[in-house]
Amino acid sequence: MSGGAGSGTTRRAAVAILATTASFWGHAQGNAPLRIGFQKGSFNLALLKSYGLLEQRLAGTRVQWIEFPAGPHLLEALALGSVAFGATGDAPPVFAQAAGKDVVYVGAEPPKPDSSALLVRPDSALTTLAGLKGRRIALQKGSSAHFLTVQAVKKAGLSWADIQPVYLAPAEARAAFERGAVDVWAVWDPEGLPTPRQWAAKARRQAPIKAQRTARTRVRASDATQSGAWRRAFPKGCDQKGRARRCKSSPGTQPGCGSRLARGLSGHNAAHCRSVGRPHAAAEVSGELRVLATSRGLTNNNTFYLASQALSRDAALLQTLFQALTDTDARVRADRGDAVQRYAEFAGLPPAIVQRMAERRGAAPVGPLTAELVKEQQLVADSFTELGLIPRSIRVADAVATPIRKV
Numbered sequence: 001m002s003g004g005a006g007s008g009t010t011r012r013a014a015v016a017i018l019a020t021t022a023s024f025w026g027h028a029q030g031n032a033p034l035r036i037g038f039q040k041g042s043f044n045l046a047l048l049k050s051y052g053l054l055e056q057r058l059a060g061t062r063v064q065w066i067e068f069p070a071g072p073h074l075l076e077a078l079a080l081g082s083v084a085f086g087a088t089g090d091a092p093p094v095f096a097q098a099a100g101k102d103v104v105y106v107g108a109e110p111p112k113p114d115s116s117a118l119l120v121r122p123d124s125a126l127t128t129l130a131g132l133k134g135r136r137i138a139l140q141k142g143s144s145a146h147f148l149t150v151q152a153v154k155k156a157g158l159s160w161a162d163i164q165p166v167y168l169a170p171a172e173a174r175a176a177f178e179r180g181a182v183d184v185w186a187v188w189d190p191e192g193l194p195t196p197r198q199w200a201a202k203a204r205r206q207a208p209i210k211a212q213r214t215a216r217t218r219v220r221a222s223d224a225t226q227s228g229a230w231r232r233a234f235p236k237g238c239d240q241k242g243r244a245r246r247c248k249s250s251p252g253t254q255p256g257c258g259s260r261l262a263r264g265l266s267g268h269n270a271a272h273c274r275s276v277g278r279p280h281a282a283a284e285v286s287g288e289l290r291v292l293a294t295s296r297g298l299t300n301n302n303t304f305y306l307a308s309q310a311l312s313r314d315a316a317l318l319q320t321l322f323q324a325l326t327d328t329d330a331r332v333r334a335d336r337g338d339a340v341q342r343y344a345e346f347a348g349l350p351p352a353i354v355q356r357m358a359e360r361r362g363a364a365p366v367g368p369l370t371a372e373l374v375k376e377q378q379l380v381a382d383s384f385t386e387l388g389l390i391p392r393s394i395r396v397a398d399a400v401a402t403p404i405r406k407v
Contacts, residue, residue, distance in 0.1 A: 033062040037074040037086030040067070040347055041188050043357075044109065044364055045087055048328045050342045057320055069169050072096070072142040075306065078103055084308045085321065089144025089188065093304055094381045096142075097399050098390035104312040105400045107322055108373050109364045111300035115357075116148050116188040118292040119177070126183065126292055129156035135183040136164045138173035144301060145186040150383055151298040152186075160387050184292065188301070189357050299380075302373065305366065312401040325366040333363065369400055 036054075038045035048054055049065045068074040071088030072095060078086055079101035087109075096103045118137075120126045126135070129152050139145040153163055166173075166182050177185040295301045305325075311317060332339040340358055344351040377396045384390045 031062075033064045034058065034085070035064045035066060035083040037066050037068055037077055037083035039070060039074065039087070041115075042087050043332075043343065043361060044325050044328055044366065046343060046346050047332060047339055048325055050346065051328060051331065053324045053327060054321070057324055069171065070140045070143050072140065075101060075103055078306060078308060081308065084311045085305065086307075087303055087305050089147075090299065090302045090304070090377060090380050091144050091147045091384070092142055093306060093399065094142075094377070094384055094394065094396070095390055097394045097396070098381075098384075098392055102309060103306045103399060104309060105304055105369055105374075105377075105396075106307045106312050106318055107305035107366050108369050109303040109366055110362065111302055112361055112364075113296040113300050114294060114360045115301050116144060116186070116295040116299070118148070118152055118294075119185045119187065119289045120183065120292045121177070121180070122290050124183065124290065124292075129153075129293055130158070132156055132184065133158055133162045134164070136166050136181070137184040137186055138166045138168050138176050138182040139186040140169055140173070141165075141167040144188055144299070146389075147380055147383065148295050148299050148301075149186045150387065150389075152293055154383075155298060160389075185289075300376065302376065303364075304369075304377075307401070318401075322366045322368075329364045329366070332358065374400055 036045065036049075038049070040046075045065075055061075055063050066077070066083055068077065068086075071092030074083070074086045074088055075092050075096040077083045079096065085106075093103060093105060118129075125131070132153060133156075137149055139149050149163075149165065150160070153160060166176065168176055170187060173182070173185055173187065176182045305321075307318070336355070336358060340351050340354045343349075343358075344354045347354065374397055381390070381394050381396055385393045
């Protein structure tokens with residue numbers, strides 16, 4: 001049973017530490033606000049802002065939250081002193097360091113290899129990475145999508161010169177993708193998910209289908225299998241409630257694949273089953289997008305926290321930030337429904353889609369970088385150097401705040 005004298009002493013000590021941190025920050029910065037940069041995809045930071053945990057723990061410090069469209073924009077602001085702390089994917093810090101920008105790695109989250117993808121339109125002839133040759137690929141330059149594309153091209157046995165990269169910010173990339181100006185869109189969650197307008201359009205299209213489903217509830221599954229109307233209403237790989245069926249060809253080999261099969265159904269599409277619960281699966285189901293390849297097997301899609309030189313030397317404040325972010329993650333996992341609703345309101349997405357996004361993230365506590373993460377990030381930098389995509393070679397460890405955690 002918790003809550004004894006020992007826990008009370010611990011709480012008082014924690015309060016004292018937090019008060020000291022807040023006081024130190026205020027004095028060191030002349031009561032300047034603590035400016036934090038975040039993106040739409042910064043799940044932990046967006047919810048930390050919503051919960052207000054940091055403001056509670058830094059009493060007397062004014063916390064300002066500034067949203068950026070992508071990591072490169074955030075790190076530009078960090079280098080200029082417009083923000084003191086923020087999170088990005090793997091590529092932005094590499095480009096910033098190579099450009100001589102003053103940024104420091106201070107923390108990281110566990111990998112999220114299912115949170116980015118290469119997307120194509122539903123009617124695209126592209127089915128494999130080898131088909132990327134000669135294609136126009138929209139991506140944010142210097143972003144995690146940039147490294148995803150590099151890895152996809154390499155895995156396909158192609159050279160960078162074999163594709164046509166089109167460097168666009170996420171909003172511009174979406175517009176170009178939707179009007180057919182590019183063939184592929186490399187992007188991260190939640191940018192690749194359907195817009196509220198797309199989901200409203202989908203709901204209108206599905207209304208007649210839902211009515212048909214209700215009318216068919218008494219029809220035996222074996223009879224329904226023979227119905228052309230049923231096959232048109234439900235895509236291959238889905239059961240009568242629109243959920244993914246279990247993988248028949250290789251049960252248990254993929255998340256969500258097992259022994260349960262919808263009775264009387266045939267023509268199972270294993271690829272569709274594998275996509276359910278995977279990156280951008282909701283976008284694929286919407287009919288507006290199709291996943292060509294996810295980041296799994298190509299990149300771990302790491303999230304890094306970076307800070308100004310001044311903040312990187314403030315161990316107490318960094319610990320407060322990390323603990324607040326870790327507590328945010330714990331609160332998300334304890335009450336996912338509340339977290340999903342909060343994030344949905346922030347991102348302008350349907351809660352059902354945010355739920356899918358949250359499920360594939362896994363636990364995301366925040367702490368200092370491990371030696372293994374630094375090594376992995378060096379491989380990212382070396383890949384860009386070899387392709388001549390950054391102006392000079394860099395040593396990632398030179399931009400990492402100490403200490404580095406042992407693996």
